[in-house]
Amino acid sequence: xxxxxxxxxxxxxxxxxxxxxxxxxxxxxxxxxxxxxxxxxxxxxxxxxxxxxxxxxxxxxxxxxxxxxxxxxxxxxxxxxxxxxxxxxxxxxxxxxxxxxxxxxxxxxxxxxxxxxxxxxxxxxxxxxxxxxxxxxxxxxxxx
Amino acid sequence: xxxxxxxxxxxxxxxxxxxxxxxxxxxxxxxxxxxxxxxxxxxxxxxxxxxxxxxxxxxxxxxxxxxxxxxxxxxxxxxxxxxxxxxxxxxxxxxxxxxxxxxxxxxxxxxxxxxxxxxxxxxxxxxxxxxxxxxxxxxxxxxx
DNA sequence: CCATAGTTTGATATTAACTATCAATTGACA
DNA sequence: TGTCAATTGATAGTTAATATCAAACTATGG
Ligand SMILES: [Zn+2]
Ligand SMILES: [Zn+2]
Ligand SMILES: [Zn+2]
Ligand SMILES: [Zn+2]
Numbered sequence: 304x305x306x307x308x309x310x311x312x313x314x315x316x317x318x319x320x321x322x323x324x325x326x327x328x329x330x331x332x333x334x335x336x337x338x339x340x341x342x343x344x345x346x347x348x349x350x351x352x353x354x355x356x357x358x359x360x361x362x363x364x365x366x367x368x369x370x371x372x373x374x375x376x377x378x379x380x381x382x383x384x385x386x387x388x389x390x391x392x393x394x395x396x397x398x399x400x401x402x403x404x405x406x407x408x409x410x411x412x413x414x415x416x417x418x419x420x421x422x423x424x425x426x427x428x429x430x431x432x433x434x435x436x437x438x439x440x441x442x443x444x445x446x447x
Numbered sequence: 448x449x450x451x452x453x454x455x456x457x458x459x460x461x462x463x464x465x466x467x468x469x470x471x472x473x474x475x476x477x478x479x480x481x482x483x484x485x486x487x488x489x490x491x492x493x494x495x496x497x498x499x500x501x502x503x504x505x506x507x508x509x510x511x512x513x514x515x516x517x518x519x520x521x522x523x524x525x526x527x528x529x530x531x532x533x534x535x536x537x538x539x540x541x542x543x544x545x546x547x548x549x550x551x552x553x554x555x556x557x558x559x560x561x562x563x564x565x566x567x568x569x570x571x572x573x574x575x576x577x578x579x580x581x582x583x584x585x586x587x588x589x590x591x
Numbered sequence: 592c593c594a595t596a597g598t599t600t601g602a603t604a605t606t607a608a609c610t611a612t613c614a615a616t617t618g619a620c621a
Numbered sequence: 622t623g624t625c626a627a628t629t630g631a632t633a634g635t636t637a638a639t640a641t642c643a644a645a646c647t648a649t650g651g
Contacts, residue, residue: 318627318628319617320618321617321618321628340608358631358632361610362629381608382608399570415562426552427586428552428586431583432581438575438576438578445571463647465598465647466646500600500602506600525608526636
């Protein structure tokens with residue numbers, strides 16, 4: 304996401320482009336696949352923008368979620384984590400959590416269209432999004 | 448789950464049967480499909496067992512999760528919710544959350560075997576469980 | 592049934608993620 | 622550049638959940 308697209312998206316929702324919001328987005332762009340918590344994002348942003356306040360990062364993540372820039376993830380570790388929402392993915396990817404080493408893996412394949420179609424027909428529920436997490440054991444933990 | 452099966456399960460994991468644990472289980476059995484929070488369970492248990500402490504209910508839910516009596520659910524409303532784990536379900540059911548009225552619906556059909564098989568082959572990740580939530584609009588909210 | 596030892600409980604203090612408040616600052620637009 | 626509403630940073634407040642610890646209870650074996 305470049306500066307112009309970012310400003311446009313904010314404007315479309317009635318929000319302003321600020322240095323702080325840009326700095327938070329930059330951290331997310333520079334660290335793909337890390338599933339960062341708000342506190343982690345805060346500490347990374349501080350490297351390039353030491354004046355930023357923690358409350359601003361919390362507010363920014365809420366705003367980014369609202370306007371569809373990030374997905375809020377819940378890995379049951381007591382805090383929200385975030386990843387950039389990628390437009391050209393049909394749906395965002397799934398997560399595999401290893402119950403032994405707690406590593407998080409990503410699954411690109413979606414395959415839920417079938418199920419969502421059935422839910423629409425059977426329950427008359429229009430599915431807009433989904434969150435899918437698989438729990439189990441990763442290759443490394445199975446071998447050792 | 449009857450008293451004997453309950454006591455056996457606790458014993459198998461090295462835990463004791465207490466009046467408090469039995470009282471918490473009874474609330475869950477008497478209120479299927481309600482996705483209760485810990486505080487809600489606490490207030491229901493107090494009706495039949497006023498001396499119980501909130502900390503005990505938190506500890507009991509943790510223990511019930513550990514020994515597979517309940518599923519811990521996360522509906523992004525700031526607290527964990529719980530439902531009885533039903534043994535003879537192949538996997539527990541899925542949840543549909545309406546983003547307009549916030550009602551939670553249940554989907555019995557699973558259909559994830561295919562995906563889990565693929566994950567096992569492609570990522571060498573052995574799937575033991577999954578959590579699936581669909582977000583969208585329910586029938587009532589679509590019509591009005 | 593009773594004594595014992597280890598577990599569990601209830602009350603309460605503490606933690607930690609997150610939100611609310613508010614004066615000062617900043618960004619968008621004319 | 623001036624105006625004004627939006628945003629920020631510092632900090633206080635909130636709340637779900639955990640830690641602590643003395644008292645009470647449960648399982649077990651005699
Ligand atoms: Zn692992
Ligand atoms: Zn991810
Ligand atoms: Zn609805
Ligand atoms: Zn359910």
